[in-house]
Amino acid sequence: MEKYEELFVSIRQIIRAIDLRSKKLSKAVGITGPQLLVLQEVLAAPGLTSKQVSDSINLSQATVTSILDRLEIKQLLVRKRDSIDRRKVSLYLTDQGVITLNDAPRAMEESFIEKFENIEAWEQTLLLSSVQRIASMMNAEELDAAPMLKIGEIDSIHKP
Template identity: 50%
Template sequence: MDRYDQVLVALRRIIRATDLHSKKLSKTSGLTAPQLLILQTLREQSDLTVGEVAKKVSLSQATVTTIVDRLERGGYVYRERGTADKRKVYVYLTDKAFATLVDAPKPLQDNFVQQFQDLHDWEQTMILASLERVAYMMDAQHIDAAPVLDIGALDRNEAAKNQ
């Protein structure tokens, strides 16, 4: 097999692993990876606004707002206006969210991050440089992306409804 074929197979494996994990997440918890990431962030730290959640998960505020809207409709979160500053609206988990998080599988990027951090600095730099080069070769350097391993639009459930 030519090297370029080996690279394409490796890329396909990454895409497939992401897709399979996304489907497993959806089947077992009913949530997408970005939804689960937001719930986990809210579990780790309370009293967060949508903007603060967006910064913590490295997603745009608009995307997080859409995801939180969906989570709220599903009964996973609720919003509450601040008492000290009425302009701020905080997002909180419901009991349903806490129960879901107990059994939910870990996002795929959690395993990756742990293993990546175990590598030497030079190995991390080599992987990063190689992947950035591959993204460029695929003309993907201008595509906005978040550090969430998931297939499709991060707010795809809403996007599908609006089509």
């Protein structure tokens, strides 16, 4: 097997692991990875604006707005307009949002982070550089991506 074929197999294995994690999350609590990320951000800092969430999780404002719409339809969070500055809309979890977060399976990223932090700094740098190079070779460096892993659109669409 050629080296590039071995690389493609490894990339496909990573994609498959991400896809399985995403399906497990959807089946367990009915939300996607990015939706989970948004809920976690709002739990950590109630009253955030959508712009603050967008900046924090490295997703575009449009993507976050779409996620917020879905979470609001599912009654997992609410948007509250500020009584003084009517332009400001703050985000808060509902009781069901808190329950959903508590019921969500442990993130794949948590296990990954533990393992990653247990390797030498030089190897961390090497891995990061290699994966960034692969993303560049696939013309993927400008794609909208959160630090949480997710593949596909489950319902139409930790941070450490």
